[in-house]
Amino acid sequence: MSFPSSGLLSRGELLVLTDEVSSPAEFLIHRILSTHLKEANESKCLFLSVSESLTRLRAIAGKSNLNLPQYIQSGSFHFVDVASQIDPPVKIETSFNQQPSLKPIFELTKQKLSGWSGTESSVLVILDDISTLEWIGYSITDLLRFIRVLSAFCRKANASLLIRHHIVTPSEPDDILRLLRQLCAYHLEVLPLSTGRSGSVSGQVALHPGPGITQPVHRPITRKLAVQYRLTDTNVVFFERGTGNTVL
Amino acid sequence: MSSFKRKTSSHVTNPIGTRVIPGPVSTFITSSGVPSLDDILGGGLPLTCSLLVLASDLHTAYGELIQKYFIAQGLACGQTVCVLDDDAQQFVSECMWMPGQGAQVQNFVPSTNDHIDDEEDESSKSHDAKIKIAWRYEQMKQFQTTVSSASQSNEDFCKVFDLTSRIPSDIVNSSQLVSVNVTTNTDELPTRRLLRSIEEILKQEDPTSYKPIRICIPTLGSPQWGDVQPQELCYFLHTLRSIIRRHPHACLSISLAPHLCTDAWGGPGWTQKLGWLSDACVSLTAFTTNPSLSALFPSHHGFVHIHSLPAPHTLLSPSDKFSSLRGLSSSGENNLAFKCMRKRLIFETLHLDVEGGVGERRTTPSTTATVIEESTHAQHQHFHPPGNSIPSEALAKVEVQLEGVREQETKVEVQEQPAVPRPSAFKKAKPKKKVAFHSDRPDLYDF
Numbered sequence: 264m265s266f267p268s269s270g271l272l273s274r275g276e277l278l279v280l281t282d283e284v285s286s287p288a289e290f291l292i293h294r295i296l297s298t299h300l301k302e303a304n305e306s307k308c309l310f311l312s313v314s315e316s317l318t319r320l321r322a323i324a325g326k327s328n329l330n331l332p333q334y335i336q337s338g339s340f341h342f343v344d345v346a347s348q349i350d351p352p353v354k355i356e357t358s359f360n361q362q363p364s365l366k367p368i369f370e371l372t373k374q375k376l377s378g379w380s381g382t383e384s385s386v387l388v389i390l391d392d393i394s395t396l397e398w399i400g401y402s403i404t405d406l407l408r409f410i411r412v413l414s415a416f417c418r419k420a421n422a423s424l425l426i427r428h429h430i431v432t433p434s435e436p437d438d439i440l441r442l443l444r445q446l447c448a449y450h451l452e453v454l455p456l457s458t459g460r461s462g463s464v465s466g467q468v469a470l471h472p473g474p475g476i477t478q479p480v481h482r483p484i485t486r487k488l489a490v491q492y493r494l495t496d497t498n499v500v501f502f503e504r505g506t507g508n509t510v511l
Numbered sequence: 512m513s514s515f516k517r518k519t520s521s522h523v524t525n526p527i528g529t530r531v532i533p534g535p536v537s538t539f540i541t542s543s544g545v546p547s548l549d550d551i552l553g554g555g556l557p558l559t560c561s562l563l564v565l566a567s568d569l570h571t572a573y574g575e576l577i578q579k580y581f582i583a584q585g586l587a588c589g590q591t592v593c594v595l596d597d598d599a600q601q602f603v604s605e606c607m608w609m610p611g612q613g614a615q616v617q618n619f620v621p622s623t624n625d626h627i628d629d630e631e632d633e634s635s636k637s638h639d640a641k642i643k644i645a646w647r648y649e650q651m652k653q654f655q656t657t658v659s660s661a662s663q664s665n666e667d668f669c670k671v672f673d674l675t676s677r678i679p680s681d682i683v684n685s686s687q688l689v690s691v692n693v694t695t696n697t698d699e700l701p702t703r704r705l706l707r708s709i710e711e712i713l714k715q716e717d718p719t720s721y722k723p724i725r726i727c728i729p730t731l732g733s734p735q736w737g738d739v740q741p742q743e744l745c746y747f748l749h750t751l752r753s754i755i756r757r758h759p760h761a762c763l764s765i766s767l768a769p770h771l772c773t774d775a776w777g778g779p780g781w782t783q784k785l786g787w788l789s790d791a792c793v794s795l796t797a798f799t800t801n802p803s804l805s806a807l808f809p810s811h812h813g814f815v816h817i818h819s820l821p822a823p824h825t826l827l828s829p830s831d832k833f834s835s836l837r838g839l840s841s842s843g844e845n846n847l848a849f850k851c852m853r854k855r856l857i858f859e860t861l862h863l864d865v866e867g868g869v870g871e872r873r874t875t876p877s878t879t880a881t882v883i884e885e886s887t888h889a890q891h892q893h894f895h896p897p898g899n900s901i902p903s904e905a906l907a908k909v910e911v912q913l914e915g916v917r918e919q920e921t922k923v924e925v926q927e928q929p930a931v932p933r934p935s936a937f938k939k940a941k942p943k944k945k946v947a948f949h950s951d952r953p954d955l956y957d958f
Contacts, residue, residue, distance in 0.1 A: 284786040284818055290826050314749075314787070316756045318559075322536045322824040346753060351703075352746060398784050399749050400742040429787055431780025462831065462839035494827040 266468070266490055266501040267291070267451065268481060269298060272423045274385060276448035277414050277475055280427040281440065286455040286466035288427060289315070290492070290499045292391060295425060297329045305384030306339060309375050311368060313345045313392040326497035341375055343368070345396075352400030365401065365409040372413065376420045386422035388413070393439060394429040403438050410439070414446050447473035449481065454489060463507050465494045526721040526760055528588030530555065530668050532833075536824040541590070541723055541762060542669035544580030547858035549669060550658045551837060551847070552791055552821065553830030558723055560821040561752050561763040563785060565794035567772035573795045573813065573849070574766030576856060578729045579606045581764045583678060585687075585725040587670040592688050593712055595705060595728045597735045599690030604683050610673035610854075614680075657859035658835060673854045693735045701736050702747040709751065713758045723760045732768040741777040748788040765789070786818030793817055795849060808848065808861065815847035815858055836860055 272278050272295060282288035292315075300306050310320070320342070324331040334340035348371060350363035372388060379386055390413070397406055410426065417424040428440055436444075444450060450471040456464055467489035472479035484490060491507065493500045525531060529539040532554055540555035543562065549555045556562050562581075566574030583606040585592040596602055607613075682688075691708050693701050709726060716724055731747075732739045748765075755763050767785075772794065774781045786792040797813035798805040805812075817837075820828040831839045836858065838845045848861035 284783045293826065316753070318756070319824060323826060326536075326825075344753075346750065351750075352742065395745075395749060395787065398742065398788070399746040429783075431783040431787075435779070458843065460837075460839060460844040462842060465827075494831075496825045496827050499826065 266492075267295070267470070269302070271449055271451075271470075271481060272299070272387065272425065273448065273476075274423055275418045275421045277417070277424045277426065277443075277446050277473075279443045279447040279450045279473070280425060280453070281430050281450065282427065282453040283430050283433065283455055285460065286453050288451070288453040290494060291451060291453065291468070292389060292425070292427065293320075293323050293327065294499065296387070296389065297324065297327050299385070299387045299423075300329060300334055300339065303385065305382055306387070307379050307382075307384050308334075308340050308387045308389065309372060310340065310342045311345055311372070311388065311390045312342060313390070313395050315391045317342050317344075323497060343371060363401075364405055365396070369409065369412055369416070373416060376416070376422055380420060386420070388417055388422055388424045390424075390426045392429065393426055393443075394431075397439060406439060407442050410442055410446070444473060446475055448475040449473060449479070452486070454486065463493060464491050465499075467491045467504075468501075524721055526558070526723045528585070528590050528668065529558065529723060532557070532829050538823055538829075539723075541725075542584050542588075543577070543764070544582075544584030544669065544672060545577070545856055545858065546659075546669050547657050547836060548577070548580075548793075550834050551793070551815075551817065551830060551858060553828055553833050555668070556762050556764070556791065557821050557823045557829075558760055558762050559756050559758065560790040560823055561748075561755055561765065562791045562793070562821075563748070563789035564764070564766045565772040565782065565785065565792065566766065566797065567769055567794065568797035568799055568813075569769045570799050571797045571812075573797060573851070573856075574769070575602075575729050576851070577795075578727055578764060578766050580672065580856065581725065582606050582727055583608060583672055584670060585727075586678070586682050586685075587672075588667065589687070589722070591716070591722060591724040593691065593709070593724060593726045594688065595691045595693060595709075595726070596730070597693050599688075599692075600683060602729055603688060603690075604678060604680065606678040607672045607674045608676040608678045609670055610676055613676040613678055615675060615677070656862070657857050674851075674856070675854060694737075700743065702739070702743055706747065706750050706754065710754055713754065713761055716758070716760065718758075718760070720760070723762065724758075726755070726761060726763045728763075728765040730768045731765050732771040736768075739771070741781065744771070744777075745784060745788055748785070752789065782818060789819065790821040790823070792819045811848040811850045811859075811861065813849055814861070815849055817847070 278295075280288050280291055296308060296310070299308060312320075321331045331340060335342070345368055348367050349365060352363055376386060376388070393406065393410065397403065414424060426443060428443060430440070450473050452469040452471065454467050454469065456466060467486075468484070468491075469486045469489040470481065470484040472481070472483055488504065490501050491504055492502070493507070526539055526541075529541045532538045532540055539558045540549075540553075541558060542549050542555045543552065552562070564574045564577045566572070566577075579602075582592050582594065582603055586603075586606075587609060592603075594603060689712065691705065691712075693705065695701070695704065697704070712726075713724065716722075732744060751763065755761050770776055772782070777784065782792075782794065794816045795813050796816065798808065798811070799813075820830045822828040830837060836845065836847060838860070846861040847858060849856065849858045851857075
């Protein structure tokens with residue numbers, strides 16, 4: 264079963280990815296990245312990394328037949344370590360008025376996308392973790408502004424945007440999730456099994472259309488009918504509920 | 512001469528005290544000092560990864576115990592160990608050591624109970640040997656709740672430690688141990704300063720050397736760290752993890768101070784956040800907070816919850832494939848618990864015993880079962896008037912008339928058997944010895 268379908272991340276749209284600690288959605292980021300880069304020769308990707316390391320990204324990509332160093336060399340893939348680009352959130356030596364902001368990241372994105380704008384290539388921007396930025400001390404207002412401006416700029420530049428957000432309180436949606444849900448075209452929700460971890464089913468994925476798209480092309484997948492998946496070392500296998508290899 | 516050449520794999524020397532996980536990208540793992548914890552982590556803690564231990568109980572120090580194992584293992588196999596604590600030397604001098612090679616614990620009085628506790632396995636084995644087992648089951652492997660301790664081949668990777676032995680003082684004073692003070696006189700936050708110190712220490716290490724460095728923080732967030740806020744702690748963990756990732760020979764183990772381990776301190780979803788901010792996050796919930804749990808699981812000291820597990824080069828954590836304690840390769844995940852015996856700490860699978868929670872192996876009913884039975888009888892006696900002699904077969908009579916009947920009558924008569932004391936079908940088990948504590952009497956203990 265092929266999931267998610269290739270047209271899910273259309274140009275100029277925002278795709279939101281949410282996950283929980285017992286079912287991380289990294290596999291979907293790797294899958295979307297791999298599909299995007301292999302799709303066409305001119306495909307470009309800007310990876311804004313908060314939690315993921317380039318070493319791990321390279322190792323996993325290498326095993327799924329994606330030669331990331333080659334893409335880096337050709338300029339199709341650009342990796343940005345967000346933490347190294349911005350000031351630490353609370354600095355004891357700075358005054359309280361001088362709050363650090365996420366503006367450098369936006370400027371960098373703007374600069375990179377402007378460089379790619381002349382070509383006919385499809386561009387993908389990935390922000391792998393917005394939640395950690397909130398946890399380590401950046402203010403909610405800053406983050407909401409950052410999401411809004413990044414989303415607006417990507418729409419203007421006709422680039423697809425993927426943002427991952429971790430859910431730590433599943434019963435109460437937080438401010439960031441509320442905003443992301445308002446802006447997104449689709450919301451991919453990775454959920455753990457309610458019965459706990461299992462060797463044959465790693466988790467399940469639901470797909471909800473968002474208000475960012477007027478006529479959703481892809482049919483929604485509710486939580487009740489969520490597609491289940493099983494992780495292997497380098498890949499992921501999707502299957503319908505009740506059709507796992509231990510059931511059949 | 513033939514042009515064919517034998518293809519030989521290039522010989523890679525492992526860093527000291529490490530092992531390679533088989534796979535397309537070789538990952539070096541190192542032991543935490545506890546074989547069963549290594550199993551949960553997927554063989555050991557991978558280099559470039561961080562382990563966070565949460566032990567929320569204020570009255571016990573299981574988090575620190577894990578750190579002591581981590582330090583002892585590092586020192587025993589010749590790795591460099593960096594401890595971030597004001598009393599690092601003191602902390603390390605309390606570490607356990609290999610049996611027969613270190614000093615014995617002072618003021619240690621071997622009690623018979625402890626001895627029995629520790630020899631549990633051996634005695635049960637010898638006990639089993641005497642039991643006559645049906646031939647079809649005789650050949651079956653004995654049921655294992657934990658992984659076996661270090662074997663001969665495993666010994667270099669994971670040393671065998673004894674909690675009654677103490678680390679020799681010459682090792683504590685050796686150059687293998689690097690200690691970093693947490694408190695200073697400057698106004699700067701300790702977390703920010705220590706991030707720089709760790710980075711400097713790691714930079715000084717020779718990248719070509721095959722000597723891993725272990726960084727250990729025994730109690731992060733204790734009073735010596737000042738007034739730590741949740742955001743600052745998250746920043747520290749996040750930055751430290753990215754520093755460790757840049758150094759291929761470093762690994763990190765942290766225990767949080769007990770009061771920081773719960774959602775009550777960090778807000779809703781705090782433990783989940785900690786799980787996201789570290790490569791491996793395990794919490795040890797001791798039973799001391801809830802006496803009913805210790806009564807229910809008398810042979811364990813607490814639950815083990817896994818929040819996240821390291822996967823440095825793969826999508827799937829090696830633990831999911833290799834851990835026999837978690838048991839994911841065959842079915843759902845096992846429940847895990849830990850127990851600390853006289854000589855060692857063990858993580859094992861948690862099962863309800865036969866008949867739902869009675870620990871001993873027996874052929875007669877347990878005392879609790881007898882007590883329950885007796886108490887039920889007593890209740891019956893209380894409710895019934897004497898002299899009611901209706902046969903016990905007619906306990907309830909229900910009459911229901913269906914359609915066509917004007918008045919639907921339902922008669923329910925509930926009659927119960929008379930209060931004749933029924934002799935128990937089982938023999939009453941010998942009452943257990945009890946020890947009572949009286950503070951108002953001259954002799955404190957009443958046997």
